[in-house]
Amino acid sequence: MVxxxxxxxxxxxxxxxxxxxxxxxxxxxxxxxxDRHMSEPSNEKERPSSKKLSENVKYIxxxxxxxxxxxxxxxxxxxxxxxxFESLAEHEKIHEKIFAPIEMGHTEDVFHLxxxxxxxxxxxxxxxxxxxxxxxMEEGKKEISQxxxxxxxxxxxxxxxxxxxxxxxxxGFVENMMTNINLVRKRxxxxxxxxxxxxxxxxxxxxxxxxxxxxxxxxxxVQEIETRLHSLDSDMIHSPGHIEEFIEDKSNSPFPQMLNxxxxxxxxxxxxxxxxxxxxxxxxxxxxxxxxxxMFYQAxxxxxxxxxxxxxxxxxRLFSFIIAVTLPAFYIAVVSFHFEVIPDExxxxxxxxxxxIAYPPILEALVMVIIIELIRExxxxxxxxxxxxxxxxxxxxxxxxxxxxxxxxNLMVIVVALTAIASFVVPSNELSTALRLLTFPLxxxxxxxxxxxxxxxxxxxxxxxxxxxxxxxxxxxxxxxxSLVDLKDTFVRLPMYMMKLRPKDAHAVKPIALNPSREWKNxxxxxxxxxxxxxxxxxxxxxxxxK
Amino acid sequence: xxxxxxxxxxSLLFLTGCWDERQFKNVKLVLSxxxxxxxxxxxxxxxxIPSVSRATExxxxxxxxxxxTSAHTPLQARGKIDRMIxxxxxxxxxxxxxxxxxxxxxxxxxxxxxxxxNPRSNLNAYLAVVEEGTAQDVISMNHTGATRISNYISxxxxxxxxxxxATGENLQLLCAELLEPGIDFSIPLLKIEDDGNLLTxxxxxxxxxxxxxxxxxxxxxxxxxxxxxxxxxxxARLTKKIDDHGKDEILDYITVSVAENDRKMKIxxxxxxxxxxxxxxxxxxxVEYPSDHLYVKGRIEEIGKKLSKKLTDESVDIISQVQEAxxxxxxxxxxxxxxxxxxxxxxxxxxxxxxxxxxxKVKVEIIQHGIIN
Numbered sequence: 001m002v003x004x005x006x007x008x009x010x011x012x013x014x015x016x017x018x019x020x021x022x023x024x025x026x027x028x029x030x031x032x033x034x035d036r037h038m039s040e041p042s043n044e045k046e047r048p049s050s051k052k053l054s055e056n057v058k059y060i061x062x063x064x065x066x067x068x069x070x071x072x073x074x075x076x077x078x079x080x081x082x083x084x085f086e087s088l089a090e091h092e093k094i095h096e097k098i099f100a101p102i103e104m105g106h107t108e109d110v111f112h113l114x115x116x117x118x119x120x121x122x123x124x125x126x127x128x129x130x131x132x133x134x135x136x137m138e139e140g141k142k143e144i145s146q147x148x149x150x151x152x153x154x155x156x157x158x159x160x161x162x163x164x165x166x167x168x169x170x171x172g173f174v175e176n177m178m179t180n181i182n183l184v185r186k187r188x189x190x191x192x193x194x195x196x197x198x199x200x201x202x203x204x205x206x207x208x209x210x211x212x213x214x215x216x217x218x219x220x221x222v223q224e225i226e227t228r229l230h231s232l233d234s235d236m237i238h239s240p241g242h243i244e245e246f247i248e249d250k251s252n253s254p255f256p257q258m259l260n261x262x263x264x265x266x267x268x269x270x271x272x273x274x275x276x277x278x279x280x281x282x283x284x285x286x287x288x289x290x291x292x293x294x295m296f297y298q299a300x301x302x303x304x305x306x307x308x309x310x311x312x313x314x315x316x317r318l319f320s321f322i323i324a325v326t327l328p329a330f331y332i333a334v335v336s337f338h339f340e341v342i343p344d345e346x347x348x349x350x351x352x353x354x355x356x357i358a359y360p361p362i363l364e365a366l367v368m369v370i371i372i373e374l375i376r377e378x379x380x381x382x383x384x385x386x387x388x389x390x391x392x393x394x395x396x397x398x399x400x401x402x403x404x405x406x407x408x409x410n411l412m413v414i415v416v417a418l419t420a421i422a423s424f425v426v427p428s429n430e431l432s433t434a435l436r437l438l439t440f441p442l443x444x445x446x447x448x449x450x451x452x453x454x455x456x457x458x459x460x461x462x463x464x465x466x467x468x469x470x471x472x473x474x475x476x477x478x479x480x481x482x483s484l485v486d487l488k489d490t491f492v493r494l495p496m497y498m499m500k501l502r503p504k505d506a507h508a509v510k511p512i513a514l515n516p517s518r519e520w521k522n523x524x525x526x527x528x529x530x531x532x533x534x535x536x537x538x539x540x541x542x543x544x545x546x547k
Numbered sequence: 548x549x550x551x552x553x554x555x556x557x558s559l560l561f562l563t564g565c566w567d568e569r570q571f572k573n574v575k576l577v578l579s580x581x582x583x584x585x586x587x588x589x590x591x592x593x594x595x596i597p598s599v600s601r602a603t604e605x606x607x608x609x610x611x612x613x614x615x616t617s618a619h620t621p622l623q624a625r626g627k628i629d630r631m632i633x634x635x636x637x638x639x640x641x642x643x644x645x646x647x648x649x650x651x652x653x654x655x656x657x658x659x660x661x662x663x664x665n666p667r668s669n670l671n672a673y674l675a676v677v678e679e680g681t682a683q684d685v686i687s688m689n690h691t692g693a694t695r696i697s698n699y700i701s702x703x704x705x706x707x708x709x710x711x712x713a714t715g716e717n718l719q720l721l722c723a724e725l726l727e728p729g730i731d732f733s734i735p736l737l738k739i740e741d742d743g744n745l746l747t748x749x750x751x752x753x754x755x756x757x758x759x760x761x762x763x764x765x766x767x768x769x770x771x772x773x774x775x776x777x778x779x780x781x782x783a784r785l786t787k788k789i790d791d792h793g794k795d796e797i798l799d800y801i802t803v804s805v806a807e808n809d810r811k812m813k814i815x816x817x818x819x820x821x822x823x824x825x826x827x828x829x830x831x832x833x834v835e836y837p838s839d840h841l842y843v844k845g846r847i848e849e850i851g852k853k854l855s856k857k858l859t860d861e862s863v864d865i866i867s868q869v870q871e872a873x874x875x876x877x878x879x880x881x882x883x884x885x886x887x888x889x890x891x892x893x894x895x896x897x898x899x900x901x902x903x904x905x906x907x908k909v910k911v912e913i914i915q916h917g918i919i920n
Contacts, residue, residue: 334571336570336571339574339640342640344640348576348597348609348695351571351599352609354571355599
């Protein structure tokens, strides 16, 4: 019995020691960070604790402005106090870590509990209290013990709603960053997977992690991301979307320059390609940088399909880009400038459908596009049953009634509906919204100068795309600059065993991703040809030695 | 500075006002155009304008308005017609242009000038000449064949092209032949029959330079005429009389479908005299031959020889018609100009063409005879 206890205690101590090193490292890191840019004086200096319990308690209470959820339990008839935030700490954990060992009689002194951590710094105590620790202080002693008793409410790693796949992993990131890192580490079991913590937000003190594969990811890019994160000086950081705007290259561009994902498999794959992931506490979304335009058209499903189908859906998606951006503009240009291009067989039906519409096509299109956006925006945050009603009212009733009333031609309804569907085909929500926004300038250009307007608009968009960079990496790669090898995973999805090199745009240090993996195929073919030739001796064959 | 620039650009946006906009809903489409010879050198232009009204379900109802006016030039006529209709009409989607016979016998280029000058006109439009009638009759005819006269005529012509009866020449293809002296052309002829209810393709009208000669290759002969020009549509079927049994007329005939045709034209210059040989090698399939007995040895070769002779005779006939009309549809002049420029310089081709010797040689080889013997 005693042996077992000793064993457990020993183990506990060991674990504690490890944790101590870890937290010290963590603290150092954080303090360095604080030195660098935390301007608030109270965070900066150390405040040694006094021997008087009342002074210490008063200091802590003042630090939290007498906040009501800070609980003080007076112990030992006023000689000791246990402080914790009842909103952060878990009663069961307090019992388990502090009172249970004492009751079991291992030790009389709380300071000697194996899971306690000592400090003399009241400022540190303030910080650890905020992290959900409980602290124990005694009259006449300078040491303060801290116990980690944080309660956390986390959901289970469910499949993200916005990135569902048919085949493949069905787990997703959650709000707890440790869980997220755990999910990634489970997938990339390698010592090169490096994680760097940052504390961002002067008031929120959000934990941010930069995750990358050392030895694959370009150190310059990692350095650049770290520099940009360091220079971020804001009171509040609450999500990666928030961080994104601070560190992206061009925030005036409609195109997202970092990939958002909630899927651990996607993050893992991108890490191994040599990209860098940025995670934040409290948000399941992970940023992946550097990103290219075509990354937003890749979906995890592609890699679980056969490569023909994978290529087919890729092409469909890229085609949808063209539809989503240009179809309404094209239609408007045709019916208000260049009706010669309508095929002879269609000319009368088209004419019949738009003949008696009161408004010019450009107004028609703007009205319809805005209606679609209204329906989408109205339905997006509503609970599912009401959302369906909105869909029916919006889609069927408005769509049909608007045509019957002669306000909008039925061709325009078809065009706008197709455009909306095409914009939803993009796997990334960010790019999808960007595409819907890009439709408007093109509609206006097409309505003013026809096809020439579309050409100018597209030219402008493409020039912008080619000039755009994401962390020093060309955004429109591999098209500009052209890299034929990298087309293997953009317009098409070639078989996995042909993806021997990592994409160049990630600037991976180690370019080779896989060595020849289908050697057995050659062997089989050789065997077959040998059999086919009726067992004749073929001295040139290398397999002769096996005979 | 930047503020003014932005304000300037924004205000420009409001100024544009879509100056060259052509709203499709605001134009009247004209799908078929007709020109006739009027009095005192004027021309008569006839247009059919379909007006469609929207229906909530299914195709809208359609009504046709046929307008005719006489003027000095086609564009003047267009202006006159514009004054008769709401909105204005746009010939950008014209499918067929029909010319009356009287008008076609004069220079047709002035009628088409506007079509070539205007970048928006439809150069895919077919051209046809009405035999013994006016374009006005055709455009305004009360037909039952198709919903619109433009569909009727263009459908008729397309069918003629695919069955190797007509060349399917549109305004674009015609342009070079119209303006070049070394080559002439022929245009499909249409004829109104059955008291104005039926339109038929009645052959190819031979043109000399820019005018209709009045001579035509009859509808029966047009297939061979096309093959002699080296053109074959999707199907080329020839029905010929090769036997003379005497009892049953139907047994004398054979129908072959041309599988391959290879036309070679050889132009020789014999001391300034141009001699042309047209070799036409055809591989044909027998598709109809009620007299049968094809299994008999040598029968097929015999039929081939008979057909060769028959077709050579007919070709001589066609060529003499062409020469009589002085219509160099084979483009012999073009080749003479290219290969024998010194002869071309001395010749007046218009005078010379009817005189030169053109010798056709048709060789028929039968390669199939269907699934029965």
